[in-house]
Amino acid sequence: MKPPDKTTSHPSRRTFLQTALGALAAEQALPAFGEAGQNSNGPQARETRLFALPQFLRPDPFGDIVHADRNAAAAGNGFQKGHRLSLECPRGTYASFHLMVQTARPGEYTLDLHLNDRSGKIQTDLYREWFHRLHSGEYYPDALVPVSAPHRSRLPEPDNKIANQSTQAFWVDIWVPADAAPGDYSGRATLQAEGRRRTLELHLKVLPAVIPAEDVVTLDHNSYGDSWIATQFPACVRATSGDFYKSDELFRLIHSYHRIFYENHGIFHQLGYSHTGRVTPEFAPALEGEGRKKRIANWNLYDRHYGPLMDGSAFAHTRRGPKPIPFAYLPINPEWPASWLWWGQPGYEAEFTRIVGEMEQHFRRNGWTQTHLEMFFNHKKRYKGFSWDGDEVRFPKDLRYFHDYGRLLKKALPADTPVRFVFRADVSWDMQQQFRNLNGVVNMWTCSGGLLSWHKGAPKMLRERGDIVWYYGGPPRVTQPSSAITEMVLRAWVWDTMGFLHWLAVSPGKDPWFNFTGGSTTLVYSGERFGLRDPIPSVRLKIQRNTVRELTLLDSFKARHGLEDLKAEATKQFNGSMPDQWWDPRPAFADKPPYDYTNADLNSATARTRKLFSNLDAAAWNRVRQSIMQLARENQ
């Protein structure tokens, strides 16, 4: 543990602390935000009004704040002052807030929104927030339906079907590109309802600070196969003539999923094979022959799938601009490209090295050299396909297969290949041994967040030897405080990992609209219900995006303020903790072989960090954000 006196003696940290506390004090001295802030602990008396809430206070359909965020309502005081909303934003990110329309009586309304920018660089996106009905009967906003201003509708919102709905929430994203001119911008939101017009004046201060384009942590969103796309877009499937899985429509949708994550500063993974090694055709080149005659027959489906992703053209019309995807699974598994029939025989090596070698040539010829191509084994013995665990190894005897595949991969590739093949392992039980045993074999590690919590220093050690290291978990439920998703981003940075992986981020459940299970396996939704042919984002995805951008800005100050001091201040603002508290002590049982301890042991070993985050308040990240903005003002 770092001595506290050393930490607090850093002069730049003292400055940071003083200014951050000053900013907080100033916020707290301001009057309550608009009318909403006057009684934020209970439903408002129904009246027609237009008001704003900060992003961390999610609204419900009755003019209140959702239960999970309500304990942070006071932190929203001063967000709106009378009929004026002031925002501040560095360049290269978004200023976001909830814009609330409330009407005294059921009826029609028109909402308009604009921000003046003669250059046209600053752009405003408006989304209607869908209120998901949970089994408990509660409503939480999450899915964001893009709408255009002016937007006309009525309350209660007909398709959301909420009896007595008085309030419709809109998520506002104001995109401030890196080349926007710093300065003050003004605009206005207007509500026309019941024959009257209400206005909310907007003021945006764009700071000179520019957030680096590269995010300080990679936010990955995982998925399995692509049959779920057909399930979530049945109209697209029906409109497709012939086989949907060979259609342009499938690839358009796959690329659309990549785009929605990319635009929201994340990445997207799709695993293209099953636990028995069955490869979905559009995730691999087609093969023919056997043994020394095995070869790639064609790349048709693979190239339609991955070509625009690996050359970046799939992102040509995005705000971030075209860029190759940084990571992609390869279809390699024990049954592909070599048949497991030949394992241990010359034929296995011949088939493996021939096909992987052909793949390397194909990638090189196409200039697809920016994407890390992951040889990753997802199978587990319990699914009865193979005799060893590729994922989350618990029995050390299985590691010999990793050595075998590491050797095969090296043999298949030219030593000077410009193509970025990596050997990825997702590790939990046995990570400590694997870090040692597979040094020089595996060079991309995706670590269980729980178990990594007692391996302090491991991420830094792995990075220093040139490996890529992420940790994994899953999206927080909507019923958790809005800051829950920010904790994952912050933790990745505090731990020195290079990324975080949501193990499943595209599965909203059978009926996310009226019987929502909470969203712990999704951060996006199908837009088909709203007549859209693309996925739509969520409140949690937007909050995650804003967090990683702001964290990237904070990290950019490390040369001046010291990384460890920045971490200490961020964790303090976040939940009153120190970075050391974000690690668990190494349990005594960790000295035993991993097959001799249990999930219950693991659970007890992570009790300290779980407790640390058990009472997270919705404003946790907002406090960090205020500190970052203060630093941005100081450093401009």
Added chain:
Amino acid sequence: MTEKMTHTPEQIEQELDHIASVAAVMVDGDLCRHIVTPRALEYMFKSDPHDRFLAGDNYDVNDAQFNSAKNTLIRLSRLAPFACDVNLWMPVPGHPDKIQAVIRNVHDLSQFYVFAAIYQDLFPPMRTVLETGKRVTVRQHRGMISVLGPVYDSLGDIAGLVEVAAQPSSPAHEGHM
């Protein structure tokens, strides 16, 4: 697999039945009994409210025996001129009403396997095979055809069974989770 079969269901059944009859000779029942480790069997029926993955996390196999048996099953599947899997199912010692899938293969073809199940209730057609040694054809799910056939040990006892399965239009796009 998305290939369309040119074989009639009757032809497919005939091929599968032939493979099951060959499996009765080629698959080594003694070896199959030693695939799942004693530890895996010990934890198979244990439960812990604090550890819902207890059985799965302790599931383990002897890889030499597994790979040897799987090798035979793959070879058998290649006797068919269409996509076909030969899966190995074994009784669970001490639990005569249960059955466990022990080896599955690349097309994910089975009418019985439930994803992530370590063991399952013994299906009546499987009971018939285990008790009588007769091959049984099953056409219950998704248009799939399975022929169940016995696996014998060196004493001539039935040690387990194979499920030889094919589907006229195999699903290539089911989830991989």
